[in-house]
Amino acid sequence: MxxxxxxxxxxxxxxxxxxxxxxxxxxxxxxxxxxxxxxxxxxxxxxxxxxxxxxxxxxxxxxxxxxxxxxxxxxxxxxxxxxxxxxxxxxxxxxxxxxxxxxxxxxxxxxxxxxxxxxxxxxxTDRDILLKLKLAQANLKDRLQKFVENTLTYALQELPEILQPVPIPKLKLNMRDRHVVVVTRGSGYMEDLMAIKDYIAEVQPVLIGVDGGADAILECGLKPHLIFGDMDSISHTALCSGAEIVVHAYKTGQAPGLNVVHRLGISAHIFPCFGTSEDAAHLLADEAGARLIVSVGSHTHMLDFLEKGRQGMASTLLVRMKLGGKLVDAKGIHHLCLRKPHSRISSPLSVSDACLEHHTH
Structure with missing residues (x-):
């Protein structure tokens, strides 16, 4: 640098x-x-x-x-x-x-x-980065404890909701007994999506883009069947791609994302559900009868959620426990591929990455 x-x-x-x-x-x-x-x-x-x-x-x-x-x-x-x-x-x-x-x-x-x-x-500068990483390492134990406490507190509050059947809108798209790939714009999402293109070509799963995940599907030369989310980080191109659209709403039924699709003259379903949009998309696929749900770019650990500005991951924990083996996480799968993956980051392992690797082990 x-x-x-x-x-x-x-x-x-x-x-x-x-x-x-x-x-x-x-x-x-x-x-x-x-x-x-x-x-x-x-x-x-x-x-x-x-x-x-x-x-x-x-x-x-x-x-x-x-x-x-x-x-x-x-x-x-x-x-x-x-x-x-x-x-x-x-x-x-x-x-x-x-x-x-x-x-x-x-x-x-x-x-x-x-x-x-x-x-x-x-x-x-490099020196500033190293000092901040050292400070982060010193704070990590305290942050982890608060994160886990917050996760468990809210998990107990949200547990009754996850135990009940989730009513879903009447979709034109049929997901029953099919594989479903849910794409979220999380760390490494594009590399992971590219790594499973052969699987997508062979199995022909339903492709769900969570907000900007729909743009990622299009960038890969594919087409989303369904777009889900609050519509705050998705392009008009993706919204007009012909995919069925489901707007994630608050439990009260309020759905600010509807304004985005209505301005484009597009119709949409509403799905009131607790948790993040990716959690709600997983639940939607499950309730729609999906046989297997493959999650790409999902947020799975503390650093993921802190980067999103969330202090816990209660809904994600509950959804993953409910779906069990039906949910397959493709996060990081590109690291297992022998071919060179598509990547937006071409720099070699830096001292900062080495520090982060130390944090997570």
Whole structure:
């Protein structure tokens, strides 16, 4: 990684407090301004795909609370990451599309009368990454205990719901006695999906895309049969692909995602269900009579859920216990393949990955 603090030049800046919304429309080559504590890996990969010039963050990009991967991935790909030292001033001044100039560790606004200083910056370097990882390692035991306690507390509260039959909408799609592949945009999802393409070609399973997982299915040259989720991170192309659509709703029946599909003139079913959208998609497939459910890109452990901003995994634990052997997890299966998998990350094992490997063993 190049940790030179030389001038980064000029460029337009665009902001959204939800990174996954920003990456849907930010122009390539612009600076991304976010408010995203502990940038997660999926957000980082999306920013990398948009070829952003740099990432500016109102929040700590890597706090050291746990070993988050986003900042590491960005720097590995040559995208500089900065925390803004005076966020309040910058929020008052900067507007969408303003031209900024990063000079060393200083943020300037380009104006007709001359540059205006906005804030000093904290730029992440190799040394910063190692210090944050050491801090995360020291915090890991405490985070794990709180995570498990939170998971068990909510699991007890949600247990009555998982014990009852889940009423599902009347679908045109028939899943009875069929294999179903549920694709979620989690760590390594694209590599794992590519690794099971031969299985998909041979068995012809039902393909369910959970939000952006539908885009992943399309990127692989396949077509989703059903799209499930709250529709907050899916492209219009995927929504208009002809797949049957089920919007994940709150237990009250409220479904904000309906607004997204209705604006496109598309009809959709509603499925009120507790838990994450991937959990609800697994339950839907089970209740629809699927013989086998293959989960791709699912969130399965503490670091996965902390990256999603969740402090526990109660619903996931309960769903996996209910489905038992019917649910096959393909997470990480590409590591078992002899052929070279499709990958968005081509860098070799870095010191940061080695540290993370130590955390999980």
């Amino acid at each position: 190049d940790n030179n603090v030389a001038s980064q030049g000029y460029g337009p800046v665009y902001f959204h407090n939800r990174t996954k919304q920003l990456v849907r429309w930010i122009p390539e080559g612009a600076y991304a301004l976010i408010e995203h504590k502990d940038i997660d890996e999926m957000a980082a990969l999306a920013l990398i795909d948009k070829n952003v010039k740099g990432v500016l963050n109102y929040a700590p990009s890597m706090s050291g609370d746990y070993p988050s991967l986003g900042t590491i991935r960005l720097i590995e790909h040559g995208v500089p990451v900065y925390d803004i030292d005076d966020p309040q001033r910058v929020k008052q001044v900067l507007r969408q599309g303003h031209t900024i100039h990063i000079d060393g560790r200083q943020l300037w606004l380009k104006e007709p009368q001359g540059p205006s200083f906005l804030s000093s910056l904290t730029r992440y």
